[in-house]
Amino acid sequence: MLIAMNERRELINLVHWQKRTSLLPLKKQKFYCPQCERPVILKVGAVNIPHFAHKKHSDCSESFAEGETLEHMQAKIQLYSLFERSSYTPHLEPTLRNCAQRPDLYVKDREQHYVIEYQWTPISKKQLQKRTITYAEAKYPSFWLTKPPHTLRPNLIQMIRLTPFYRTVYEMNDRPYLYYYDPRIQNFYYIAPLLHVQNDRYIGHVQKIPYEEQTVPFRREILKLSSSEIERYVHYYVHARMRRIEQAIRYERGNDTLLTRCHDLKLLPFELPNWIGVPLAESHSFRQHTLDWQLHYIHHCLMGAEDWSSEETIVTYSARYQLSQAERHAVEQYRQFLEKIQVTDLRETLPETTYFRHFETTLVAKG
Template sequence: MLLALNEQRQLFHPYQYTRETLQRYRPHMKFYCPQCQQPVQLKIGKYNTPHFAHNANSNCVQLFSEGESKLHLQGKIQLFEWLKGLGHTVKLEPYLPELSQRPDMLVTRQQKQFALEFQCSTISHEKWQLRTSGYEKNSIQALWLFQTPQRKQSSLGIQKIFISPIMQKTITTTASGLPYLVTYDAKTSRFIYWTNLLHVHGYTFIGKVQEIATHKQHFPFYEPKSITKDEFHRYWQLYKKLCRQFTYQRLLHSKKGMQDTFLRSSYELHFSLTAMPDYVGVPVKTAEAIPMSPLEWQTILHHFCRDLQLLPHELSDNEVRSFLIQQNVEVTDQAMQAIKNYGMVLAKSYEKNDRFPDIYEQVYTHLFAIATIY
C-alpha cells in the first residue's frame, strides 16, 4: 500500500520523499495500517516504489493490497498526481467501511463520486462484478482503467485488437453510440484509447488506437469522434480479410465435411468459399451477442431464409428465435437485435438493387455515420 498513518495519526505518503530521506526516517518513525491500525513496515528497496506492508503475523483482513507490482504502484501515483493537478478532490487508497472496499482512488467531482481502479494484474469476473456492484449500490461510479497491454504500447492507428473478456466488460459508449475503451500505460504516462470498436469474433476487434499524454487528459475522459468514411474503408478491408481467413481455417480444420452447417449452407447457396458475397460477413451492432463469426451465422441465415422463401428483414420474431435455437445460440434481446440489424442493413441496400451493391455504404451509416461529435 502507498500510505500509512504515522505516530501522530497523519497520513504519510512515502513516494513524496527521496529514498535517502526515507532511510533516515525509518529508524525513528512508526507506521500503522489505516484500516486495522496494526504496525506496518516501510519498504524502500533500490528499485520498487517505496510502500508499506503488513507484518507476516498480521490479522488484517487484507483489504489493502499486498505484493503489488512496481508498475501498479507507479501507475497509481501517476494517476493520483494527475487528478490532483486537475484540481479534483481525490483520495488515494481510501478505506470505505460501509462497503468493506478500498478503491485505488476516490474522486469527487461536482458532488459525484468515482471509484477509479487501476488494474495491472488479472482479475476474475466474479471479483470484478462484486467490487463494481458494491460501488454502484452506494452511488459511486466505478471506473476501471487497465494497464495497456504492452503489445499495443507503440502501435497506433486502425488495426486488429485483442480484448480480453474482462476488459470487454469495461467497454463504454459515447452519447452517440460509439463503443470505446480507455487504458493507461504507466510506463509512458499515456492514456491509450481504443476507439470505434468493431467486434469481429471472440476476443478480436477492429479499432482505431490513439494516445493522449497525461498533461492533456481531462477527467472524466474525452469521448472519441467517429471515424471518417475514408477510414472506414480500411476497416472494411481488414474485416473482409479476417472473414477470408475464417473461411480458410474452417476449410482446413473442419472435421465434419458437408455435415458442417456453414460449409453445407455455402454449397447449397452456391457461395464461392474463395470469394464470398459482400453481403455476408457484415458487421452489425450487437453481433457480439451471437458467439459465431458473422460470416458463419449470416450464411446459415440466408439458407434458413431460402427454405422459408423470405428475406432476412421479413423474418418474424418467432422465426428469428427458431433460427437462434437451431444454432444453439442463447435467445437474448441482443442476439435478436443483431439479426434484425442485419436484415435492416440488407433491406436498405435491397431497395436499390437486388444484388446489394450498396452494402458498404449502408454498413458505414449503420455503424458510424450517426456518431459524428466528440
C-alpha cells in the same frame, strides 16, 4: 499501500513525501491500515517505492494492496498527481462507506464522482465483474485502466487481439474506449471504435496520448473518423471475411458448417453476398465471425420459408437455438439491417457506397 494512519488517526500519504531520506524519521512511528486498523510497517528501501505493508498476512491484505507490482504503484502515484492538478479532488486508496473494497483512487468534483482502478496484471473475469458490481451497489461508478498489450502500434488502425480480461474491462467500462496506461513511459492509449471480427480479434484505432497532454475526466467522445480511416476499417474487415471463407474451404468438414449451408443455398462460398457477414454494433455477442452466425440465420429462414426481416422470425429463431439475450439483440440488429436494405435474393449485392455507409453508421454507433 501508499496510505496509512498514524497514532493520531491522521492519514499519511506517501505521495506527498518527495525524498526517501525525509521518510526515515517516520519509521520510528506506529502506523495502522485504514481498512482493518491492524499494524502496518513503513518500508523505505533503495529500490522499491516507499510503501506500507501489513506486519503479517491478513484478510485485509488479501483484498487490498499486498504484493503490488512496481508498475501498479507507479501508476497510482502518477494518476493521483494528474487528478491533483485538475478541478477534481483525488483520494488515494480511500476507505469508502458501504463498500468492502478500497480502490486505487476516488475522484470527485461538483458534478460527478467515480473510483479508478488500475490493473497491471490481469485478474479473472469473475473478479473484475464482482468488484465493479460491488462499487455500483455502493453507488460508486467505476473506471478501469490496464496495462497496454505489447502489440499496439500507436496512431494506426489495426487488428487487435483482446484476451477475456481486456474484453471484460471494455464491457464493464461505461465508455466507448478501451483505455490503457503505461507508467514506465507515461503514455495513455485509447482504442476506439472497436469492431469485432471473430473470437478475440477486433479492429481498432489506437491513439497515444502522453501523460503531460492527458486531460481529465478521461475522454468519452469518439473522434470523428475520416473517409480514409473508415476505408481502412473496411479493408481489414473485408480481408478478415475472405480469410474466414478460405479457412472454411481448407479445414471444415461435417454436416453443420459454413460449406454445408452454402451447398444447401446452392452458392459457392465466394459467392455469398456482401450483406451476409456485415459488422454490427453488437456483433461481439457472438464469438463466431459475423459471416457464420448471419449465414446461419439466413439459412434458417430460407430452409424454413420464413421472412428474414420479420420480428416473428427472431422469436422463433431465438427460441429454437436458445440464444442469450445479448445474442438475440445482435440478431435483431441484423434483422433491422436486412429490413433497411430490402434485399430479397441471394444474388443481390450491396453497392459499394451503401456498404461503406453501413460501416460508417456502425462505427459511429460503437461510440
